[in-house]
Amino acid sequence: MIKIKNIYYMLAYAYQSLNEASFKNIQSEEFENLHDLMAAILIRGVSNQLKRGLHKDYLVYTEATGNLKGKIDITSSIRQNTLMTRRMVCHYDQFSENTPLNQIVKTTMELLIKSGDVRVANRKGLQKLTLYFRNIETLNPFAINWNALIYHRNNATYKLLINICQLVIKGLLMTTETGEYKMNEFLDDQLMHRLYEKFLLGYYKKEYPHYSVSASYIDWNVDDDITDFLPTMKTDITLTHGAKTLIIDAKYYGRTMQTHSLFNSKSIISANLYQIFTYVKNKDRNGSGNVSGALLYAKTDEDITPDNDYSIGGNRFSVKTLDLGADWREIVVQLRAVVALL
Structure with missing residues (x-):
């Protein structure tokens, strides 16, 4: 059986950003299970990201509105008969923090909050951080397209966070017969x-x-x-x-x-x-x-x-x-x- 502390050391060498000063105190903590370790890492990582600012990007929205903006979709407007209500279907860009990266982080934090194996102090820490994500949607964790995520200069600091989220969701998360989520004790072999x-x-x-x-x-x-x-x-x-x-x-x-x-x-x-x-x-x-x-x-x-x-x-x-x-x-x-x- 792998010791939980050894998994932290493995993560620290696999992802060198875990060697930053803000993560050092994790080494002195004792963890009874992997969920609590992942929660502690996310708390430090998300706190660091909040100091830098949540990543924002231009997202494409479509809606039928009376306030015309962006690109008007005449075909869709006629098909949906929106002219009867004095509206038009418009496609427009909006600079938003509701990006896939932030959605994945929020989804993972909420999954860990619901896990009974995360100690109370860490659950409260995650709950406080989710307040900064109130305008961000959650996702179906099993529908995340991990291969579609793209990193660049403006969001490179998310790499560690997303890697931890992927370990939690792909390696620990499972569904019960009732469709509810449940956490495995250890990461799967793959x-x-x-x-x-x-x-x-x-x-x-x-x-x-x-x-x-x-x-x-x-x-x-x-x-x-x-x-x-x-x-x-x-x-x-x-x-x-x-x-x-x-x-x-x-x-x-x-x-x-x-x-x-x-x-x-x-x-x-x-x-x-x-x-x-x-x-x-x-x-x-x-x-x-x-x-x-x-x-x-x-x-x-x-x-x-x-x-x-x-x-x-x-x-x-x-x-x-x-x-x-x-x-x-x-x-x-x-x-x-x-x-x-x-």
Whole structure:
């Protein structure tokens, strides 16, 4: 079981803006559940945004009105027979704070307010903040088009807020048989997998600045320059120091081993090992042996925990586990041991 405080540290490395001074006091707090942690982060984040001002944008409105403005829609006016009431259908722009970003933030705050797992102090904190959103509509949380959100210079400060909102809505929210909303205890595996990857990449970037750290692409080591229809190879984390490179593939699954029913035996998941093998061999196109690969699993409650090293075809391959249920200092030791594989 992952400790709630460790999830905060993971978020802090995945989203570097959580390292701002205004969030520092969260590190000293104790949280009994994930909902309360998310509420505390939103309270700080929304408070910071209010100091900067809520984002506003020009929104398009359509209404039948006697006060003509904007663009008059003759066709719609005739179809709706608005002339009988001395009105016309008009399309007009209005500079408003009722933007999708603010709607998502308000929707998330109200969902957390209704969650019984958020402590009273944090629920009151969220309720006070919603007063600043009184002119902003809420959304159906399951109908939000996250891919349609666009960030630019004027709203870039919303990135952290929206990422937290997405974790709450996509990772924690579910509906009951009666259609009411309910919060899960922990994020689903798919979102935790993404957070796990972002955390590892962010951690090594911040803590190992003298290394080259990236989620880099690998070219296929083809003989005739023909790469049509070959899949893209993008690593989760690539560490480079001097002439040596370590490719890390982050894995957050409910299990780390596959079972063979015929012989009742266990082995490393084949597809994962084939994937890291392909990455390393194509990266080490000269066969120097300076490229290594590591599968880094998040620890599960399985009886067997992989901790193996192999030398295959002149390259080193490791299969390790990271215990996210340990104290943070122990996690740091484990992460340092992974770098030692380089």
